Amino acid sequence: MAKSPTVYDVAERAGVSIATVSFAFSQPHRVKDSTRVAVLDAARALGYVPSASARGLARGRTGALGLFAFDFLNLLPDAEGMKKDRAAAVVAPNDDCRLFPVWVDEVQRGVQLESFSRGYALMIGGGDKASSERAVTDIAGRVDGLIIFPRTIPAEVTRRISARIPVLELSEPSHDDGLHHVTVDNASGMRQLMEHLLEVHGFRKLMFVSIPNVETEARYEAFSAVLQDRGLEVPPVVESRPGASGVTAELVRNLLGSGSLPDCFVCANDDEAMAVMETLKTAGVSVPGQVAVTGFDGVVAGRLVSPPLTTVRQPMELMGRTAVEILVDAISQPLAPLVERQLPVQLVVRESCGCTKT
Amino acid sequence: MAKSPTVYDVAERAGVSIATVSFAFSQPHRVKDSTRVAVLDAARALGYVPSASARGLARGRTGALGLFAFDFLNLLPDAEGMKKDRAAAVVAPNDDCRLFPVWVDEVQRGVQLESFSRGYALMIGGGDKASSERAVTDIAGRVDGLIIFPRTIPAEVTRRISARIPVLELSEPSHDDGLHHVTVDNASGMRQLMEHLLEVHGFRKLMFVSIPNVETEARYEAFSAVLQDRGLEVPPVVESRPGASGVTAELVRNLLGSGSLPDCFVCANDDEAMAVMETLKTAGVSVPGQVAVTGFDGVVAGRLVSPPLTTVRQPMELMGRTAVEILVDAISQPLAPLVERQLPVQLVVRESCGCTKT
DNA sequence: TCTCGATATCTAAGCGCATATATCAGGTTT
DNA sequence: AAACCTGATATATGCGCTTAGATATCGAGA
Numbered sequence: 121m122a123k124s125p126t127v128y129d130v131a132e133r134a135g136v137s138i139a140t141v142s143f144a145f146s147q148p149h150r151v152k153d154s155t156r157v158a159v160l161d162a163a164r165a166l167g168y169v170p171s172a173s174a175r176g177l178a179r180g181r182t183g184a185l186g187l188f189a190f191d192f193l194n195l196l197p198d199a200e201g202m203k204k205d206r207a208a209a210v211v212a213p214n215d216d217c218r219l220f221p222v223w224v225d226e227v228q229r230g231v232q233l234e235s236f237s238r239g240y241a242l243m244i245g246g247g248d249k250a251s252s253e254r255a256v257t258d259i260a261g262r263v264d265g266l267i268i269f270p271r272t273i274p275a276e277v278t279r280r281i282s283a284r285i286p287v288l289e290l291s292e293p294s295h296d297d298g299l300h301h302v303t304v305d306n307a308s309g310m311r312q313l314m315e316h317l318l319e320v321h322g323f324r325k326l327m328f329v330s331i332p333n334v335e336t337e338a339r340y341e342a343f344s345a346v347l348q349d350r351g352l353e354v355p356p357v358v359e360s361r362p363g364a365s366g367v368t369a370e371l372v373r374n375l376l377g378s379g380s381l382p383d384c385f386v387c388a389n390d391d392e393a394m395a396v397m398e399t400l401k402t403a404g405v406s407v408p409g410q411v412a413v414t415g416f417d418g419v420v421a422g423r424l425v426s427p428p429l430t431t432v433r434q435p436m437e438l439m440g441r442t443a444v445e446i447l448v449d450a451i452s453q454p455l456a457p458l459v460e461r462q463l464p465v466q467l468v469v470r471e472s473c474g475c476t477k478t
Numbered sequence: 479m480a481k482s483p484t485v486y487d488v489a490e491r492a493g494v495s496i497a498t499v500s501f502a503f504s505q506p507h508r509v510k511d512s513t514r515v516a517v518l519d520a521a522r523a524l525g526y527v528p529s530a531s532a533r534g535l536a537r538g539r540t541g542a543l544g545l546f547a548f549d550f551l552n553l554l555p556d557a558e559g560m561k562k563d564r565a566a567a568v569v570a571p572n573d574d575c576r577l578f579p580v581w582v583d584e585v586q587r588g589v590q591l592e593s594f595s596r597g598y599a600l601m602i603g604g605g606d607k608a609s610s611e612r613a614v615t616d617i618a619g620r621v622d623g624l625i626i627f628p629r630t631i632p633a634e635v636t637r638r639i640s641a642r643i644p645v646l647e648l649s650e651p652s653h654d655d656g657l658h659h660v661t662v663d664n665a666s667g668m669r670q671l672m673e674h675l676l677e678v679h680g681f682r683k684l685m686f687v688s689i690p691n692v693e694t695e696a697r698y699e700a701f702s703a704v705l706q707d708r709g710l711e712v713p714p715v716v717e718s719r720p721g722a723s724g725v726t727a728e729l730v731r732n733l734l735g736s737g738s739l740p741d742c743f744v745c746a747n748d749d750e751a752m753a754v755m756e757t758l759k760t761a762g763v764s765v766p767g768q769v770a771v772t773g774f775d776g777v778v779a780g781r782l783v784s785p786p787l788t789t790v791r792q793p794m795e796l797m798g799r800t801a802v803e804i805l806v807d808a809i810s811q812p813l814a815p816l817v818e819r820q821l822p823v824q825l826v827v828r829e830s831c832g833c834t835k836t
Numbered sequence: 837t838c839t840c841g842a843t844a845t846c847t848a849a850g851c852g853c854a855t856a857t858a859t860c861a862g863g864t865t866t
Numbered sequence: 867a868a869a870c871c872t873g874a875t876a877t878a879t880g881c882g883c884t885t886a887g888a889t890a891t892c893g894a895g896a
Contacts (some may be wrong), residue, residue: 143875177883373891
């Protein structure tokens with residue numbers, strides 16, 4: 121790791137000035153062919169690798185996008201629990217890997233691919249809750265645009281960062297937050313799902329299981345609206361917690377005890393739904409025989425559990441790609457207004473609602 | 479995106495010099511409590527976000543590690559084909575996501591987690607074959623250490639880069655390549671597998687299916703050695719191509735035609751193995767009834783196909799984590815020698831070899 | 837009272853590159 | 867032959883930060 125060569129070294133070796141070296145790389149047409157060749161030869165001979173720090177500083181742009189992964193990866197409070205549940209549901213437990221891509225994985229994949237194809241490098245930052253502010257600020261300083269997952273960063277922090285670079289949150293916008301947004305059509309998805317449950321299956325007693333937040337709220341509203349439209353009673357949200365399958369389990373057990381099972385558990389996301397199904401299975405309740413269960417999101421695991429989960433699939437990879445697209449535009453047009461793009465979702469009917477494989 | 483505030487702005491607002499601002503952030507003990515508070519307040523008020531470019535330039539280190547993802551993601555020549563094969567083997571085809579984490583995914587996950595927990599950001603670069611040299615050089619300029627997947631970058635390029643920063647390749651070392659390496663104990667894994675096949679199942683006619691490269695060569699050598707030790711005939715490698723299931727299929731069909739099926743196809747990796755199984759299934763040959771098949775790697779898909787694949791599992795997440803560990807050490811001790819670390823593998827006996835679920 | 841040592845802060849010099857501006861050679865135009 | 871381009875290269879400055887060394891301040895010891 122001897123001191124690495126710089127433009128000065130290359131310039132000296134090629135017998136030109138540093139400006140010429142710089143031009144040879146970034147504006148080849150401005151340099152005579154013969155000198156350009158000489159410069160590139162010298163660079164190769166010396167093992168010259170341009171410093172992105174210097175380049176970024178001089179240019180005012182880094183050429184990288186950022187994705188803040190937070191602690192989704194495996195640092196979730198109950199991550200261990202979730203992993204085990206899901207593994208148990210399908211195959212033998214796995215020691216050292218996440219069996220299926222979850223929501224963030226699929227989105228990240230889209231972000232990654234789209235970034236590369238647009239010539240941006242991708243900087244992924246992460247950290248636990250305690251250090252998240254420092255971590256996100258750190259990566260914000262390294263990139264030209266930043267993507268963050270829903271509800272991972274305090275508004276105050278994102279506001280600060282968005283004064284410097286465009287920031288996109290993968291969630292419904294909250295009022296005047298200064299961020300770009302990519303969302304999905306939660307309402308329409310839930311409506312399609314509800315119509316299926318009410319009309320095809322004739323369910324009347326539905327129960328909404330969820331941790332309350334912006335996304336699930338939109339889903340619950342649609343849930344309520346559909347019921348109301350038909351003059352059906354609207355039950356309150358049954359509150360759960362993400363990944364806290366213990367809580368969900370207890371909840372389900374209580375219902376079992378009181379003998380008041382609904383026709384169908386409409387869960388705000390697939391993870392909830394799978395936790396509910398697991399608990400029911402343990403308690404000897406047949407799904408969908410005695411009670412139906414539906415999810416929302418469309419993660420891979422949902423199609424592999426038994427019975428396969430009826431759900432509403434979000435276009436996760438597309439969400440990641442769209443996020444990149446929006447940011448790249450925002451970078452090139454700093455004065456353009458904030459954009460909010462809503463993507464369609466797709467009802468995926470499998471077997472947990474009572475349908476049978478065709 | 480008004481011009482973002484710099485140390486100068488913060489310094490002015492706090493009534494101190496830029497050095498004090500810098501110290502307040504990076505060496506808090508060197509400034510009086512009261513001034514530090516004043517500086518931090520000013521920074522917050524202005525929405526100050528330090529520029530990583532400037533910081534990196536001044537410090538000579540960027541605080542980021544790099545991972546070059548190349549085109550593994552979905553740009554592989556036959557990526558579409560592979561995806562379909564695998565999906566077809568287990569569930570309905572999926573439109574826009576990769577169903578299971580593959581080798582690189584699991585390694586990347588380890589890299590990501592370990593980087594974060596050590597306070598490094600992770601820069602992921604990618605590109606197709608054509609632009610790979612530029613892309614890898616680009617990300618090399620942004621990081622303090624670089625991890626590359628096997629056989630993705632020409633030796634000449636890695637050599638150049640490794641003169642500037644430590645570079646680790648996830649493969650067996652080739653002579654004096656100037657890179658750090660994380661490897662797995664291919665030989666031991668293959669030996670364990672072979673002993674199982676020969677002693678438990680009593681197979682005598684084995685066939686090694688592979689694309690030849692450094693990794694699979696080590697596996698083939700162990701394969702040969704075990705056979706030789708027992709005085710059995712050593713068949714030549716049956717050459718295939720990664721992901722080119724068409725080729726593998728043809729190969730298998732030829733064998734079927736000539737009626738010379740072995741007792742067991744020992745495949746150099748899981749993808750090959752699954753392609754072989756698929757072809758056999760299509761041809762109406764029972765696995766493991768008429769012929770056994772084994773893989774190598776231990777990807778998730780292998781446990782979900784039918785029959786579940788007997789294989790040798792690499793500790794992929796650990797490989798990623800180890801790579802980071804080695805690089806971080808190398809960064810702090812630039813003069814230390816190159817390290818090569820070999821990790822253990824684990825024989826995973828499932829059903830494709832003829833064993834039955836216990 | 838003067839000196840010395842801490843402590844707190846500041847001054848100033850880069851880090852490696854991009855680029856606006858200046859320079860220069862060689863050819864055109866008038 | 868003077869004035870004027872044009873293309874190729876050089877000079878010089880600044881990007882925002884870190885940090886070695888200079889300076890200032892204050893109290894303690896002589």
